Amino acid sequence: QQQVKQSPQSLIVQKGGISIINCAYENTAFDYFPWYQQFPGKGPALLIAIRPDVSEKKEGRFTISFNKSAKQFSLHIMDSQPGDSATYFCAALAGGTSYGKLTFGQGTILTVHP
């Protein structure tokens, strides 16, 4: 079964709007949560990541919010731009036992209209 559940599957946002993608996990051994951005025909690229001891992390227009008790985390893209149009994957890692064995969510196809 999908250990990391991601929603929505697709998202359409107007330029300048806020894009929000949500993820939930079950495995409490997960202790690192990166987000990857993937453009068509390219490999995933690390966007931003968070540890569960932090409730929020911001890098430029990208913010991760983390709710440890609910086992949920989300990516917020502020002032969304057409260049942000891509597939976004949340992921989780059990760092103590998994060497780069990322568990990905199902992905969200983001389209930002000009």
Add this chain to the structure above:
Amino acid sequence: AAGVIQSPRHLIKEKRETATLKCYPIPRHDTVYWYQQGPGQDPQFLISFYEKMQSDKGSIPDRFSAQQFSDYHSELNMSSLELGDSALYFCASSPDLVAGAITGELFFGEGSRLTVL
């Protein structure tokens, strides 16, 4: 900056044939990971290597094997190919095992698209 190099970028094979994918990690990265991404699917971890030794294993079929060589490049060998093996195969590297284990900071190549007819 140098990135992860994968070859070939595209490969077409018939059922029951064999295929070999190659991965050249970023210079000074000694840890390599292989992922399989089916159409419209999320990447699935196959196998990883650190210092030429297998470090972790995921849902890799017994028909697949992989190794890492002395120059740290890696090869994924797939035999008795099935239609369901058609996918994008990504190789990723990290500076070392700790970086991959602790930060999830994997650098992905552009993938090798395998089509099995």
